[in-house]
Amino acid sequence: MIIKRAALNSLLGFTLAFNVFTPNRAEADADDPPSRVARVAFIEGSVSFQPAGTQDWVAAPLNRPLTTGDTLWSDQNSRAELQLDGSVIRLASSSELSIVNLNNVVTQIRLTSGTLLLRVRRLDDNETYEVDTPNLAFSVLRPGLYRIGVDASGNTTTIIARSGQGEVTGGGAAYTVYAGDYDIFSGTDQLAAEAQPSAPGQDAFEVWSADRDRRWDKSLSARYVPDIVGYEDLDEHGSWRTTAEYGSAWYPSAVAVDWAPYRTGHWCYIDPWGYTWVDDQPWGFAPFHYGRWVWVGAAWGWVPAPLRLEVGVYIRPVYAPALVAWVAAGAGIAWFALGPREVYVPPYPVSLGYVRNINVSNTTVNTTVINNVYNTIVINKKTVDITYVNRAVPGAVTATSTQAFAAAQPVERNLIKVDQRAIAGAPVRALAPAVVPTKQAVLGSSPVVLAKPPASVHSRPVVARTTPPPPPPPFELRQEAIKNNGGKPLSVAQIHQIQPVTPTARSAAIRMAPPASPVSVAKNPGRPTPLSTQPPKMNRPPPSVQVSRPAPAAIHPKELPILPKPASPSLANSVLEREHLQQQQQLRAQQDLERQRIQHEQELEHQQWARQQADAARKQELERLHQQQTQQLLQRQIQAQQQLAAKLEEQRRAVKPGQTPKP
Numbered sequence: 001m002i003i004k005r006a007a008l009n010s011l012l013g014f015t016l017a018f019n020v021f022t023p024n025r026a027e028a029d030a031d032d033p034p035s036r037v038a039r040v041a042f043i044e045g046s047v048s049f050q051p052a053g054t055q056d057w058v059a060a061p062l063n064r065p066l067t068t069g070d071t072l073w074s075d076q077n078s079r080a081e082l083q084l085d086g087s088v089i090r091l092a093s094s095s096e097l098s099i100v101n102l103n104n105v106v107t108q109i110r111l112t113s114g115t116l117l118l119r120v121r122r123l124d125d126n127e128t129y130e131v132d133t134p135n136l137a138f139s140v141l142r143p144g145l146y147r148i149g150v151d152a153s154g155n156t157t158t159i160i161a162r163s164g165q166g167e168v169t170g171g172g173a174a175y176t177v178y179a180g181d182y183d184i185f186s187g188t189d190q191l192a193a194e195a196q197p198s199a200p201g202q203d204a205f206e207v208w209s210a211d212r213d214r215r216w217d218k219s220l221s222a223r224y225v226p227d228i229v230g231y232e233d234l235d236e237h238g239s240w241r242t243t244a245e246y247g248s249a250w251y252p253s254a255v256a257v258d259w260a261p262y263r264t265g266h267w268c269y270i271d272p273w274g275y276t277w278v279d280d281q282p283w284g285f286a287p288f289h290y291g292r293w294v295w296v297g298a299a300w301g302w303v304p305a306p307l308r309l310e311v312g313v314y315i316r317p318v319y320a321p322a323l324v325a326w327v328a329a330g331a332g333i334a335w336f337a338l339g340p341r342e343v344y345v346p347p348y349p350v351s352l353g354y355v356r357n358i359n360v361s362n363t364t365v366n367t368t369v370i371n372n373v374y375n376t377i378v379i380n381k382k383t384v385d386i387t388y389v390n391r392a393v394p395g396a397v398t399a400t401s402t403q404a405f406a407a408a409q410p411v412e413r414n415l416i417k418v419d420q421r422a423i424a425g426a427p428v429r430a431l432a433p434a435v436v437p438t439k440q441a442v443l444g445s446s447p448v449v450l451a452k453p454p455a456s457v458h459s460r461p462v463v464a465r466t467t468p469p470p471p472p473p474p475f476e477l478r479q480e481a482i483k484n485n486g487g488k489p490l491s492v493a494q495i496h497q498i499q500p501v502t503p504t505a506r507s508a509a510i511r512m513a514p515p516a517s518p519v520s521v522a523k524n525p526g527r528p529t530p531l532s533t534q535p536p537k538m539n540r541p542p543p544s545v546q547v548s549r550p551a552p553a554a555i556h557p558k559e560l561p562i563l564p565k566p567a568s569p570s571l572a573n574s575v576l577e578r579e580h581l582q583q584q585q586q587l588r589a590q591q592d593l594e595r596q597r598i599q600h601e602q603e604l605e606h607q608q609w610a611r612q613q614a615d616a617a618r619k620q621e622l623e624r625l626h627q628q629q630t631q632q633l634l635q636r637q638i639q640a641q642q643q644l645a646a647k648l649e650e651q652r653r654a655v656k657p658g659q660t661p662k663p
Contacts, residue, residue, distance in 0.1 A: 030492075030493075031349060031350075031351070031491050031492050031493050032350050032351055032353075032354040032492070033272045033273060033348060033350070033354075033492060034067065034102060034103040034104055034319075035104050035316060035318040035319055035357070035358075036084060036102070036103075036104065036229075036316070036319055037065040037067050037084075037102065037229070037319050038065070038066040038067070038070075038082045038083065038084050038089070038099065038102060038229075039063060039064070039065060039066070039082065039083045039084075039229045039230055040060050040061065040062055040063060040066065040072075040080070040081075040082060041062075041063075041081045041082065041083040041088075041229075041230065041233075041285070042062075042079070042080065042081035042212070043060055043062060043078075043079075043080055043081075044078060044079040044080070045075060045076075045077050045078025045079060045093075046059075046075035046076075046078050046449070046451045047060040047072060047073070047074050047075065047078050047079075047080045047091075048060060048072070048073040048075065048449050048451045048452050049064065049070070049071070049072055049073075049446070050071040050072075050073075050452070051270075051442050051444075051475075052067070052068065052069025052070050052271070052471075052472040053069060053271075053442075053472040053473055053474050053475045053478060054439070054442060054443065054474070054475050056439075056443055056448060057073070057448065057449055057450075057451070057452040058443050058444060058446040058448055058449060059446040059447055059449050060072060060446070061278060061444050061445065061446045062280075063230075063278050063279050063280075063281075063285045064268070064444060065270060065276060065278075065289070065319070065321075066082065066099055066102075067099060067102050067270065068099055068100070068101055068102050068103075068469060068472065069098075069099065069471055069472040070098070070099050071096065071097070071098040071099075071458075072091060072096070072097045072098075073095075073096050073451065073452055073453045074092065074093060074094065074095045074096075074097075074114065075093070075094065075451040076093055076094055077093055078093055079091065079092060079093065079205070079208070081212065082097075083229050083230060084102075084107065084229060085227055085228060085229055085316060085317075086120070086121050086122035086123075086227055087107070087118065087119060087120045087121060087122075088118075088119050088212075088213075088216075089116055089117070089118050090116060090117040090119075090205075090209050090212070091114065091115075091116050092114055092115040092116065092117075092205045093114070093205075094113070094114050095111070095113060095114020095115055095116060096111070096112045096113050096114060096453040096457055096458065097109060097110065097114075097116060098110040098112070100132060100464065100468045100510070101466070101468050101469055105124070105126050105127050105128060106127075106128045106466060107127075107128065107129045107130070108128070108130045108132065108464070108466055108468060109130070109131045109132065110132050110462050110509075110510075111131055111132070111133050111148060111150055111462070112133075112134065112150065112154065112453070112457050112458065112460040112462065113150050113151075113152060113154065113453065113457045113460070114149070114150060115147065115148070115149040115150075115205065116131070116147075116148055116149075117145065117146070117147050117206065117209050118131065118140070118145070118146045118147075118148065119144075119145045119146075119209075119213060120140050120143045120144060120146075120164065121143055121216075122143060122227070123140065123142065123143050128140075130464070130465060130466050131146075131148050132462040132463055132464045132465075132510070133148065133150050133154075133157045133462055133463065134150060134154035134157070134188065134460055134461065134462050134463065135154070135155065135156070135157055135170055135171070135185060135186070135187060135188045135191060135463060136157050136168050136169060136170030136171075136185050136191060136463055136513075137168070137169045137170060137462075137464050137465035137466075137513050138157075138159060138167070138168055138169075138177075139166055139167045139168075139169065139465060140164065140166050141164070141165045141167055142164040142165040142166075143164055144161060144162065144163035144164015144165065144166075144179065145161075145162040145163050145164065146159065146160070146161055146162070146164060146166060147159070147160040147162065147206070154457075154460050155186055155187065155188065156184065156185065156186045157184075157185045157186075158182070158183070158184050158185075159177055159181070159182075159183050159185070160181070160182045160199050160200075161177045161178060161179050161180065161181050162179070162180075162199070163179045164179055165177065165178055165179060168183070168185060168191075168193070169463075169465045169513045169516045170188075170191040170463050170513055170516075171187065171188070171189060171190045171191030171514075172190075172191075172514045172515065172516055173191055173193070173516055173517060173518075173519040174516035174517065174518050174519065175193050175518075175519055175520075175521050176518070180198075180199060181195060181199070181521075182195070182196040182198065182199035182200070183195050183196070183521055184196065188463075193519070193521045195521040215232045215233075215235070216232050219231065219232040219234075219235055220235050220240070221234040221235055221240070221250070224240055224248045224250070224304060224307070225286070225304045225305070225307075226304070226305050226306075226307060226315075226316075226317055227316075228286050228289075228290045228304075228305065228317050229285055229286060229289070229319075230283070230285035230286035231286050231304075233282060233283040233285070233286070234250055234283055234286065234287075236283075237252055237253060237254070237281070237282065237283040238250050238251050238252040238283070239251055239253065241297075241301070243294075243296050243297075243301065243303075246294055246296070246301075246303045246340050247303070248303075248304070249294065249296065249301035249302060249303050250287070250301060250302045250304065251299055251300070251301045251302075252281070252283065252287075252300070252302075255300075258395055259300070260300065260336075260337070260395050260396050260398060261287070261288070261293045261300060261302075261336075261337040262277055262279075262288065262322065262324055262335060262336075262337055262398060262411075263398045263411060263412060264279060264280045264281060264284075264411070264412050265277055265278050265279035265280045265281075265284065265288075265410070265411060265412075266278055266408045266409060266410050266411055266444065266445045267322075267405055267406075267408060267441070268408045268441055268442065268443075268444045268445075269408075269437035269441035269442050270321070270442075271472065271478060271489070271490065271495055272348055272489060272490060272491065272492050273321040273346075273348055273489065274321065274347055274348050274432060274488075274489035275321065275322070275347075275405075275432050275435075275437070275441075276321035276322060277289075277321065277322035277324075278444065278445075280410075286304075287302040288322065288323070289319050289320050289321070289322070289323070290304065290317050290319070290320070290323075290362050291303055291304040291305050291323075291362055291363065292323065292337070292338050292339050292340045292341075292342065292362070292363050293323075293337035293338070293339065293390065294339050294340055294389060294390065295389075295390060295393040295396065303340050303363070305317040305361055305362045305363065306363070306364055315361055316361065317361040317362055318354075318357050318358040318361050318362065320344060320346070320358055320362065322335075322432075323337065323338045323344050323362070324336060324337055324338060325338055325342075325388055325391075325428050325429070325430060326428065326429040326430070326431070326432060326433060327391075327397055327399075327423055327426050327427075327428055327429070328426045328427050328428075328429065329397075329399045329416070329418070329422075329423070329426060331401070331402065332399045332400060332401050332402065332416045333399065333400060333401075333402055333405045333433055333435070334397050334398065334399035334400075334416075334418065334423070334426075335397070335398060335399075336388070336390050336391060336393075336396045336397045336398070337390055337396070338388070338390070339388060339389035339390045340363050340364065340389070341363060341365050342363070342386070342388060342389070343355075343359055343365060343369060343370055343373040343374075343386075343430075344358060344359055344362070345373060345374065345377050345378065345430040345431060346358065347431045347432040347434075347488065347489055348488075348489040348490075348491070349489070349490075349491035349492075352371065352374050355370060355378075356370050356371075372384075373386075373430070377430050377431065383427070383429070383430075384430065386428070386430075388428060391424075391428065392424070394420065397418050397423050398411060398415070398418070399415065399416040399417075399418050400414045400415060400416055401414060401416060402433075402435060405433075405435060406435045406436070406437055406438050406441055407438050407440045407441060408440050408441045408443065408444050408445045409445060410445055433487075434486055434487030434488045435487050436479065436482055436483045436487045437479065437482065439475055439476075439479070442475050459509075461509055461510065461511050462509070462510060462511070463511050463512075463513050464510045464511070464512055464513065465512075465513050467512065468510055469496075470496060471509070472495070473495065473498040473499035474499070477498045477499055478490065478495065478498060481494065481495075481498055
């Protein structure tokens, strides 16, 4: 292990020296919105949704992007699935989940009651996954599958690590959870931890979850698409073909003859992106927030974000609310899908680095073109004369009324007939129209529902290890600020300035965990608690039954210095700089492979150690049972001998002098 650490440290040191003169990869501003969101990917039964900054509960819509402040409630006999890039969260019956924070590096979830399954497939060096419950904060240390449950009272949290490794923080203590562990944590101010001998088998919820995972594992679309949200849904609803000009393109099946992208759905308003497209199709997420659309072979095809060929280098495609251009259509609002190589200009305040990333990660486009478009439209407030490939396609332009647009009404039921000749001469705008949203635009097109979590559950505070951002301000305050901003979306800083949140107000929902010290988990020699029942409230066992579970020293990405990743060669301004960036990426790829190899070996060591510990525990338990059985048998023999001796003594006393005892 020491040799491995030394080898890895030498690589890291060389990387630090090599990256001293590397430019900032993103050139991003703190005011840029997150590059990722969560998607409502599956709904079964009654699932309710409360948008950030509102008190209303509506039916959760499929394909709705969720972000910081949004809440889901899965009612009785219901299930829900949230997808992120590289992970998935599944919610069981009678469970409430809120997104405390979701940005480029932090995924922080609040679970007040019920059960969730978290599968993390990829964990970047500086990435954090955290689930906060009423008595602890669980942090993911390795990719894996984790089951976390909170009982109805909120006093007990159960954690099953089917794979991976994590850490529990609460009550001033920190507990490591290894693959195969089944731990019960009770109490709030002081956390009592108890490890069960073995984890129970899968129930119906986990079987369903595993079936959903297989869609990921066996997806054919993974050959053509980067790891973006929703790509596995493309397999069942279309086919891939090769085009001469654009390469691989996906063509949806079972769409209407007059169908066009961004037509079957509605516009909703989600801060800080503003108007966001929510499609009605079961596959309608990835093709409307990533990549580009094009009319080829008398049909609409979706051209995904370009695959990165550099081994070991992952570039996350940046989420976009809707990749469209806008047409001045009189009193109504009209739009059409952007084509490959066309620059998307966000209507919300962003930096030049953000505009570069959202375009380069979603299509093939020259950075010089991006810079020119950004400077002309965003900086100089002028229009750019661009020949859009989809503008002249018959039926490509979709139009609706301003009222329907601003109130999240279904576009297909509120279409405005488009005159092709009028559209051909109408000006095209890169920025979305500045329309002040109604509250319905935030709620979406779903109806208001009665199903929602009990007030005691919804207001239940949780313990957090990562400091959360301030909660979103009420929509009414945001709406007024948007109106004062000319109908344009607010920046991240403007949203935070609307209603400053004091630490006291934040602590009503979030309690920061106190500094923690490593503690071993107490071993329960009894039978494990079944999943179908709530675990009883327990006190910490006496020190005599505590079993230490130390693990071999491991190197995890979180323990390493955060290194700047090399910039994409597409951002280079010269041939020399491009070669320099390519060399950096090759070096980083080698280092990533070496890191993965070392961590894989360490994971095997952990698993072997865990098996040895489990075997030793089972052997110790078996020996204890054997000793107990031997003692019980010995006690029965002694009792039988004592009873026989007493009977003989009684018979002896009963015999009179000169009388022969009965046999």
